[in-house]
Amino acid sequence: MQPRDPRVEVVLVDDHRMFRSGVRAEIGDLVDIVGEAPNVDAAIEVITRTRPAVVLLDVHLPGGNGNGGVDVLYGCRGLETASGQPVRFLALSVSDAAEDVIAVIRAGARGYVTKTISANDLTSAIRRVADGDAVFSPRLAGFVLDAFGAAAGEIAEVDEELDRLSAREREVMRLIARGYQYKEVAKELFISVKTVETHVSSVLRKLQLSSRHELTAWAMGRRLL
Template identity: 35%
Template sequence: MTESIRVLLVDDQELIRVGFRLVLEAEPDMVVAGEAADGDEAIRRARELRPDVVLMDIRMPGLDGIAATEAIVSSMPGTRVLVLTTFDLDEYAFGAIRAGASGFLLKDAQRHEMTSAVRSVHRGDAALSPRITRRLLEHLGPRLPSVEDASDPTAALTERERDVFRTIARGLTNAEIAQELHLSESTVKTHVGRVLMKLEARDRIHAVILAHQYGMS
């Protein structure tokens, strides 16, 4: 039997946490490991529980979700953070992406969208639609450092890895990449891992940003 995905819910509104708990625990492969109402508590609970995925609210009293995300990702690289936001242009949510979050989840998301996003970040995909990916690059583009004088890490990629890199840059999941490139999902997973390793990318979102920097998006 496959182990359940352990989720930590972080939101200052108890009713939202209750609603999310009901949705997630109705899934056979998910369990809510714990809850937190602010950033400080989120960090403590994450260190205590070591969840697979953290559903992280951004705007909370005390320590906000951006700082909490950075602390959790830096100290627990195996834990993925999925940002909760009320709308897809929330600059605070983009800040959490820069801090290491693995994707967005709108608070008004449908049930299947929420469970799909949790599964996506747990398996290493980024929970970003192509539309959100474009918004992310538009938002981060002016702030990206110049790479004119830096060595190009994409030079180490094979031709197939470059193909995979370009699809990652478009926000595609492993399943979508497999369909587009006529590969098995296991082969895609292998290629994605090699791309991230060669680029020294923290995760797929970091890879999207690098693709933009190096003109491959």
Template identity: 40%
Template sequence: MVKLLLCDDHAVVRSGLRMLLDGRHGIEVVGEASEGGEAIRMALELKPDVVLMDVSMPHGMDGLAATAELKQRLPETNILILTMHDDDEYLFRAIQIGASGYILKNAPHEELVSAIRSVAAGDAYLYPTATKRLMSEYLNRLKSGAEPPDAYDTLSEREKEVLGWIARGYSNKEIADNLIISVKTVETHKANLMEKLGLKTRPELIKFAVKKGLLNFE
């Protein structure tokens, strides 16, 4: 069963989503939040598999800011952006800060269910035209001679921090003690950064860190 937390500033939208999803398709709605700050607090308490996050919430923390903070504090939770904004700026920013998916509010409910289950399984989900735009942007960069995005830039600040500690030879337990987080959270950060960097072993991480000039022993 996929544990889902809803976050939208409109009560009628949350109610409709709960009626559509709760107890169906292997999905359990474990909570509702009306703005980003509340979503973060509830996620830390409820530990959902997926947060379905609206973007525009004018009476509190917006969805993108909440997504960025939540990925820092609860990296194992996957976030699916559900929005009315079919906009490149929102799309690219959401992906950059760690959202696992991006889907429009006018999508068929079967597509929404599929997106939730995909991100819960650890996969990414983008609606079809968004995928085309991302590929077009990437191909345009290649044609113009621009360098592809640096994989290091896709890491969160916490992942970069963990990478630095790993590169300096600290164990997961020592990193957890220094950052005042759990060993499990360190392991999650390590797994995420290795996936983003396309690396598989600790020596590869260290080699990458050396190239990036991250070995500061001061």
């Protein structure tokens, strides 16, 4: 049996104490919750002090300049963990409004999931964000694509690396890079899981990448998410 990965250090930011208690009860045995905060100012203080791998960040928070989670993101910009990795942010909110999703992603969040997410899926999302992946609830990922699609299209026209991919491979690449699982890609594109696996293998080979993590970094570097 392989040893388990070290537990990811997490700060939980939400203005509802009962919700914070519920998240701690659900995932506290799976990640290391090193701090909590109910508002913008307290969040910036605890994040700066503890420098966790991931911050679970509610979008609507009191305090700061009135911009909620966006104020926290700007207030903590450039922070690194003790190991030199950037402190990463995963929005966890009851809101699924496009303007909320786009605002926190523009401000620097690595992903956005809604509070309907299961404990297992939330733990998986935290670990993936800690590893550098971008993670979105499937429906919300479309908002990000719509917001940044124009810039992505301009880059795609001149990017020789993208020219190596077929149109279908580009579709699969963008969904995988945004954090979709193979089954979710298959459902979104009306193809089989086996076909998705084949396309992903082809994309990684053509782009000379070795993992989904590298693919996400590649896509983000070209503003394709």
